[in-house]
Amino acid sequence: MAMTFASLVQADESESSARQSAARAILASESEQAMIVQDMAANPSPILGPIFEAWQRSQVYIYEAPDGARIPFMLMPDGSGSKAVRIDNGEPLVGPNGAPVVVDEATMKPVETFAKLRRAMRSTMDLLALADPAPATRQSAILKLGMKQSPEALPILNARLAREQDKAVKNGILDAIAIINLASPDPKMQIDALNQLKKSNSVPSRELVAKMAADEKLSPKVRAAAASTLKAIDNHLFWVDFFGTMFRGVSLGSVLLVVALGLAITFGLMGVINMAHGEIMVVGGYATYLVQCIFGTGVALAPFGISVNIPGFGFDSNSGIYQSYFLFALPVAFFSAAAVGVLLERGVIQFLYRRPLESLLATWGVSLVMQQLFRLIFGPANAPVYSPAWLLGSFSVGDVIMNYNRVFVIIFAVAIVVGTSLLLAKTPVGLLIRAVMQDRTTAACMGVRTRKVNTLTFAFGSGLAGLAGAFLSQIGNIGPSTGQTYIVDSFMVVVVGGVGNLIGTVISALGIGTLDQILQTGLRNPVIGKVLVLVGIILFLQWKPSGLFATKGRGLEN
Incomplete structure (x- = not known):
């Protein structure tokens, strides 16, 4: 993978810079697009994820302005349809008269992608996840990077380790570095890596450690260390189970x-x-179902063939009040x-x-x-009751x-x-x-x-x-x-x-x-x-x- 891993140690660029880089990549020639996308890993801005996803789904277009300027844009829903948003600055796409440009998706030709470019986008998005605000996302990206066992990833992992504040993510980085070092030709580095994995009881590394323990080409010390690590991981798995x-x-x-x-x-x-x-x-279950419906849009029942509509409060399903319906139920x-x-x-x-x-x-x-009354009132099908987000x-x-x-x-x-x-x-x-x-x-x-x-x-x-x-x-x-x-x-x-x-x-x-x-x-x-x-x-x-x-x-x- 031809990519500048060391670029990820630089300071984060602004969202504006990330947008401009994305626009430059879209407008570049095919021979340059993949390289520009790879270098964009230097900007861990969250805005790049939606842009890349839209690009891969053929939802990125280029507007030819009257003055000859080429402006890449994407369509964003705004409640009444879709509006064109410039990729280089995130502002609405407007014409020379200052009015929003109305585009017809049926006649617009999307910016095409190719295999090498799509691979570059996926790799860059994986690396951008290392700076994601969510620790779980960072940890998942770190593990994914480590399991590739690519020595080129070591500089970025070491740089991320120096900046990481979350203890669990730090341990994940140490494990990822150790997993990469398992493939090192240096027996000492292999043994140190095995000791780290033994210390952390790294479950994802178990298959790699098991292969090393059975590999007769390795030195006896490395195989012994691998066997000891494998035993520790298996013992940990026993207690987890x-x-x-x-x-x-x-x-x-x-x-x-x-x-x-x-x-x-x-x-x-x-x-x-x-x-x-x-x-x-x-009865308690159906009472919960009715409370859920009343907090929402209501429910229509037909007991004994008589249509009965129970109105609801109309709370939004994502609102805190609706999510608390179970406490009232x-x-x-x-x-x-x-x-x-x-x-x-x-x-x-x-x-x-x-x-x-x-x-x-x-x-x-x-x-x-x-049971027959339940069928007459609520119908023979199960009543769907949705769990609140906090459950x-x-x-x-x-x-x-x-x-x-x-x-x-x-x-x-x-x-x-x-x-x-x-x-x-x-x-x-x-x-x-x-x-x-x-x-x-x-x-x-x-x-x-x-x-x-x-x-x-x-x-x-x-x-x-x-x-x-x-x-x-x-x-x-x-x-x-x-x-x-x-x-x-x-x-x-x-x-x-x-x-x-x-x-x-x-x-x-x-x-x-x-x-x-x-x-x-x-x-x-x-x-x-x-x-x-x-x-x-x-x-x-x-x-x-x-x-x-x-x-x-x-x-x-x-």
């Missing part, structure tokens, strides 16, 4: 916990087998699901206490009815990638568990719930209105299911049958943890989630991993039928 699996397991367990926590209230504390718990969770999801829970308890459940089989059949019928993306800790939405569900689950525990242990309402749970008859004799406590407890458990639906809407679509996906896992978590025991539910959810991820990752087969988890649960319940922690009451049957 381990902690990555544990993180995914905890996040999966947190999802199960959020879904099962409401069931731990209604089933564990009240003894009601509510097969409609999954559909109540879906959480209480809406909770109270919507709680209201449905009150209707279910007052209309069906109150007549079926102490009759588990009848409550199971009745709530199963209710779940089928609710998208990921970050890494020691090469372990952590998604923001998974971190959020963990924090979300911890907050719900703490809040529920405090409610049950530290408030008068919690005292009434625990009293009715332990001995309903004695509590009634002491003046506790057990019917109201039952309704309140069921509403709270249903509200927690609604919160679970709100979060699940952020990691997948909500549909009429979504609840059936989680109802079995929810009962499994509650039963294994011990019916009615919140601590047991937490341990069960995290344990099942982590075990599931470990088996799926280790066996590299999700189906077999899931089957083994279910078999393990069955064997565990044979050993401890009451789960991890059996809830004790004051009745004689306990």
Whole structure:
């Protein structure tokens, strides 16, 4: 690659200078264009990226002025169409009378490119990324440059190292230099490079190091250093995989916990087998969907064939207010699901206490009815719920990638568990719930209105299911049958943890989630991993039928 790498050590030129250089390259002859573009790496101005991209897409043109001047320009959208913008100064293209020049794209001939010029533009853009304001972009460009193992890149990397302020990017530069030095004929430089890669546990260099460890043409010392570095990198990868699996397991367990926590209230504390718990969770998901639509342009529904238009606030999807819709959706999801829970308890459940089989059949019928209602109101297709920007993306800790939405569900689950525990242990309402749970008859004799406590407890458990639906809407679509996906896992978590025991539910959810991820990752087969988890649960319940922690009451049957 014929290019002046040392030019990148010079001070950054202004955007104006970069524009003028780009214009000069466009107007130059084919024999000079590639060389001018390569030398433009001396100007790391961000404006060159859009110009080069437009040029490669044949969207750069030349205006022939009446005075004979040739002015390169590109078309930029301005809301009502496209306007011509000069490349040399970024100003609108105007004619002799000062009015903007109107161009017809159909009749304009774009400036052509050729293979050598396109390669020069790509190389220059890669080098310009070394001065990008975003550290992640710089680090990616540095790694890409290092993996080419071109000795010509060493001057620019050393110059960038002296100017770089970000610690992670500095380490990336050291690794890139070491990767280039792996190809050096000097054994001492190779060993020093291997030691650097061993120190940083450089995962991208693993294949190169493995080849050196197996290359019999190298000296024994170099091969020994390569073998030691390879062992260190493999050991690092083992721990990255381990902690990555544990993180995914905890996040999966947190999802199960959020879904099962409401069931731990209604089933564990009240003894009601509510097969409609999954559909109540879906209510929270649809509530989140409606809040999202109301923050946007609204939504048109057709319940029972009747057209209903729900207007929206019309917030821009990129605005901060729209991006905060999920925070408003959480209480809406909770109270919507709680209201449905009150209707279910007052209309069906109150007549079926102490009759588990009848409550199971009745709530199963209710779940089928609710699924059909969802289809009639929202349609059979899934309702698309888009995650706000602050829940998208990921970050890494020691090469372990952590998604923001998974971190959020963990924090979300911890907050719900703490809040529920405090409610049950530290408030008068919690005292009434625990009293009715332990001995309903004695509590009634002491003046506790057990019917109201039952309704309140069921509403709270249903509200927690609604919160679970709100979060699940952020990691997948909500549909009429979504609840059936989680109802079995929810009962499994509650039963294994011990019916009615919140601590047991937490341990069960995290344990099942982590075990599931470990088996799926280790066996590299999700189906077999899931089957083994279910078999393990069955064997565990044979050993401890009451789960991890059996809830004790004051009745004689306990």
